[in-house]
Amino acid sequence: MLDIQRIRKETDSVKRGLESTGADAAIIDQILELDTQRRHLQQEGDTLRAQLNAASRDIGREKDPDARKALIDAVSSVKKQIKDNENRVPEIEEALNTLMLNVPNVPLPEVPLGDGEDDNVVMAEHGDAPAFDFAPRPHWEIMEQLGIIDFARGQKISGSRFYVLRGDGARLQRALITWMLDVHAREHGYEELYPPAMVRSECLYGTGNLPKFGDNLYRDAEEDYWFVPTAEVPVTNFYRDEILDAQALPIRHAAYSPCFRREKMSHGKDTRGIKRGHQFDKVELVQFAHPDTSRAALDELTEHARVLLERLGLRHRLLNICTGDLSFVACIKFDLETWSPGSQEWLEVSSCSLFGDFQARRARIRFKDEAGTNRFVHTVNGSGLALPRVLISVIETHQQADGSVRIPDVLQPYMGGQTHITAR
RNA sequence: GGGGAGGUGGCCGAGUGGCUAAAGGCGCACGCUUGCUAAGCGUGUGUACCGAAAGGUACCGAGGGUUCGAAUCCCUCCCUCUCCGCCA
Numbered sequence: 001m002l003d004i005q006r007i008r009k010e011t012d013s014v015k016r017g018l019e020s021t022g023a024d025a026a027i028i029d030q031i032l033e034l035d036t037q038r039r040h041l042q043q044e045g046d047t048l049r050a051q052l053n054a055a056s057r058d059i060g061r062e063k064d065p066d067a068r069k070a071l072i073d074a075v076s077s078v079k080k081q082i083k084d085n086e087n088r089v090p091e092i093e094e095a096l097n098t099l100m101l102n103v104p105n106v107p108l109p110e111v112p113l114g115d116g117e118d119d120n121v122v123m124a125e126h127g128d129a130p131a132f133d134f135a136p137r138p139h140w141e142i143m144e145q146l147g148i149i150d151f152a153r154g155q156k157i158s159g160s161r162f163y164v165l166r167g168d169g170a171r172l173q174r175a176l177i178t179w180m181l182d183v184h185a186r187e188h189g190y191e192e193l194y195p196p197a198m199v200r201s202e203c204l205y206g207t208g209n210l211p212k213f214g215d216n217l218y219r220d221a222e223e224d225y226w227f228v229p230t231a232e233v234p235v236t237n238f239y240r241d242e243i244l245d246a247q248a249l250p251i252r253h254a255a256y257s258p259c260f261r262r263e264k265m266s267h268g269k270d271t272r273g274i275k276r277g278h279q280f281d282k283v284e285l286v287q288f289a290h291p292d293t294s295r296a297a298l299d300e301l302t303e304h305a306r307v308l309l310e311r312l313g314l315r316h317r318l319l320n321i322c323t324g325d326l327s328f329v330a331c332i333k334f335d336l337e338t339w340s341p342g343s344q345e346w347l348e349v350s351s352c353s354l355f356g357d358f359q360a361r362r363a364r365i366r367f368k369d370e371a372g373t374n375r376f377v378h379t380v381n382g383s384g385l386a387l388p389r390v391l392i393s394v395i396e397t398h399q400q401a402d403g404s405v406r407i408p409d410v411l412q413p414y415m416g417g418q419t420h421i422t423a424r
Numbered sequence: 425g426g427g428g429a430g431g432u433g434g435c436c437g438a439g440u441g442g443c444u445a446a447a448g449g450c451g452c453a454c455g456c457u458u459g460c461u462a463a464g465c466g467u468g469u470g471u472a473c474c475g476a477a478a479g480g481u482a483c484c485g486a487g488g489g490u491u492c493g494a495a496u497c498c499c500u501c502c503c504u505c506u507c508c509g510c511c512a
Binding site for chain 2: 042045046059060068076078079372
């Protein structure tokens with residue numbers, strides 16, 4: 001959510017920012033109109049209530065029954081006006097609030113202008129494309145042949161876009177999760193959390209998934225429980241409605257969780273393999289940062305995610321996401337993509353975003369600054385990393401001519417010293 | 425799922441219709457003191473919104489109601505704790 005004060009004071013730059021993302025800036029004018037009405041109503045109501053309060057004090061002091069009666073009668077018209085005023089307020093406030101919740105974040109000036117993903121800027125490429133003296137195969141072939149995945153039974157159990165990892169496939173994913181969490185917790189300064197995978201809707205408003213993106217979420221039919229699309233949701237809301245110590249910032253948390261997404265929008269896309277499922281696993285990094293250092297925190301967090309790819313020996317690149325491809329909540333975003341030589345495509349394995357106070361304002365996460373003033377923190381997060389796609393890249397990158405897969409050195413201790421996955 | 429207790433400021437804890445934003449204590453901040461043993465004394469210390477300011481309004485789990493006036497009375501809901509049942 002944007003700061004209404006900012007919308008009032010910097011109307012033009014906010015509008016320009018929104019337009020650069022492809023959003024319709026007309027919503028800003030509607031907001032300002034309602035905001036004016038709201039303030040007018042509030043002033044009117046405050047004045048009336050001040051009158052009533054003063055009158056009530058007088059009545060309390062008046063002992064003479066007749067004089068008292070007269071005073072009470074006199075205040076009735078004020079009461080009626082207050083009622084009228086109160087009747088008009090909710091409509092305006094709800095309309096205003098709805099609009100505010102639907103305004104996306106405004107990009108930072110450094111975000112490259114563009115209409116869509118084709119305009120994203122490649123900032124860095126790391127590692128060479130792996131060389132093969134045979135035709136590299138896609139992961140679904142390799143994994144099936146090794147017997148470490150079962151698509152058919154996954155579909156039998158749960159339907160399309162579900163699969164079962166088995167044997168060394170399941171173990172490899174588990175090794176990746178553990179290793180990544182260990183790196184973040186032991187080397188990068190993140191406290192590990194294991195959060196709920198089901199949350200109340202309020203959490204999703206906090207992170208910005210609701211109200212606009214509810215149709216990509218699964219939810220309980222009877223109660224207000226929603227399945228998280230990412231650990232970002234519970235972890236960000238860990239501090240909802242709290243006031244943190246300035247000295248405690250930045251707070252860093254890493255969390256593993258399963259993630260659930262309907263993927264309604266991408267029906268026919270990515271149907272082969274494990275690139276896009278309704279359920280997948282992910283390690284998420286979240287930082288709660290001081291506004292003065294949040295931009296640097298984004299670079300730091302991005303590097304924390306990137307270095308994992310390097311250590312896994314995967315070719316990867318860093319993208320600066322353009323205005324037109326920015327997510328609803330981000331004011332700047334870097335994607336990490338890793339190369340999958342079998343499927344011959346770049347896979348997004350992490351989106352690292354700075355949200356400014358956009359989420360903190362929705363979730364009311366504040367800190368007490370040096371002057372003792374409560375201010376909203378800035379939130380930063382990114383995957384570190386998304387499992388299925390890292391798994392794809394590991395398997396396709398480290399596949400061998402004989403159909404086996406070499407296990408990256410860093411993961412071998414997590415696989416009991418095993419160096420290769422071979423057919424059973 | 426059934427029974428009992430309770431939700432007040434950073435924390436503890438008063439407060440049962442009016443001058444209570446809310447006693448007192450703790451904590452914290454600033455100042456003073458340094459012959460009553462790392463102690464004493466004083467002052468200050470919630471949030472949000474509107475307003476140039478003065479100031480005003482709202483908030484004592486949430487929502488609604490009664491009343492000139494509610495933290496205090498009534499209704500509904502939520503949550504926490506606890507005893508019982510069930511259970512990975």
